[in-house]
Amino acid sequence: MKPECRDGLRYVLRRLCCWLLAGLLPVIAGAAGYPEKPIRLIVAAAPGGSADAMARTIQPYLANLLGQSIVIDNRAGASGIIGIDLVAKAPPDGYTLLVNTSTHTTLPGLKAKLPFDLVKDFTPVSLVVSQANLLVVHPSVPAQSVRELVALARARSSSINFASGGVGTSPHLAGELLNLVAGVKMAHVPYKGAGPALVDLLGAHVQIMFVGPLAIAQHIKAGRLRVLAVSNSRRSSVFPEVPTMAEAGFRGVESGTWYGIAAPSKTPKATVDRLYAAIKQGVSTPELRSRFELQGVEIVASSPAEFAPYILEQIAKLTKLVRAAGLRPE
The missing domain is CATH 3.40.190.10 (Periplasmic binding protein-like II)
Known part of the structure; x- marks a missing residue:
């Protein structure tokens, strides 16, 4: 190879490395200093429901652990699609998060077309709590x-x-x-x-x-x-005198809801890990644990690696349930 060709190749490689570093440095720096401003937590439902209650219960604990305000933003409508889509299209910087629920995983079975992909467009952070209906x-x-x-x-x-x-x-x-x-x-x-x-x-x-x-x-x-x-296989710790649906004579009518936190796809791993650590620490505090237990809510606090395959399982399971109930995609 001629010297001038080798010099040209080195120049191209150096410029390529500079471009790559220029793209990576803001991500690395942002993750290291995260969070540096208030975080918006989208609840894709109206105030007063269980998803909203869960968000407002953990809000002060996460804000304290992360050192930034957590602003709850209720975006109801279209079976949650409006709020979910807002997060799917938000910058992947950890400042716009979603309270995702089991209800969201029914959408692929109910809607012929969605403006987002529940798996590809989100980064699971943690399945926080679950409860029987x-x-x-x-x-x-x-x-x-x-x-x-x-x-x-x-x-x-x-x-x-x-x-x-x-x-x-x-x-x-x-x-x-x-x-x-x-x-x-x-x-x-x-x-x-x-x-x-x-x-x-x-x-x-x-x-x-x-x-x-x-x-x-x-x-x-x-x-x-x-x-x-x-509607569970076992009685509630809050209302132990109340029978299960099976005990009442209607076996098979079991349902519950889980609530988690998700970020837009491509959110830096360091940011996701920071969020998960705060969630896990927050729900481990005696006061918050007691509040959830008194309401019959089970704390899960699963890791991002555990939450991701669970979402896939729920989509498959609930799509079958939607069909069994005779509901057709719109």
Whole structure:
């Protein structure tokens, strides 16, 4: 090779190295100093629901551990698609995060086309907590058990409605499962989030709802709602006297919801690790652990490596459940 060619090759390689370093240095520096400004936590649902309650419960602990404010931003609508898409298209710098839930993993089975890919467009940080749904009714409903509720639905099917935070949510699928197993046809009334659904349930505009204890434990204890069953394989530690759906005679009607944190795809690993460390430390504090346990919520705090395959499993599982419930992609 001629000397002038070798010199030219060295020049090109040096420039290439400079370009690569120039691209990497901001990422490395940003991760090392993260966070340097407030973090926006997107809740793809209206205020008042379980996802919102989880976010607001962990908010002060994460803010304290990270040394920055955590701003909760509720972006409800289109079964959560609006809020999820906002995070999918946000810069991958760790300053826009998503409270992702099991409800989001039903979307591929419900929607023929989505503006994002739940796997490719996100970086899982941690599955924070999970909870089993409770079957609750307004006190005006003359049913003290699931069997009595089913008998009432058979006799007055046109006047018995069940609410949910939207089509494809865990409470929606639980209601459809009860319809299927019990052979009844209670009408589904979807809302833009569990919060508005709960408001109408408390106002007796709808009669029934499957919902997690995070959002309703205080209403049950105050007598504003009556709990009939737990949609889990074991009883609730908060309401141990309440039977499971199987014990109530309706095996197979099991549903729950999990809540995690995700970042946009390509978020630096150091940033993701910093977030996960704060989450794990936060939920390990005695005060926060006690708050969750008193509400019947199970702390998980899985690692990013554990959370990623779980999301894939949930998408496959819930897509099958959506089809079994007779729901067709829109």
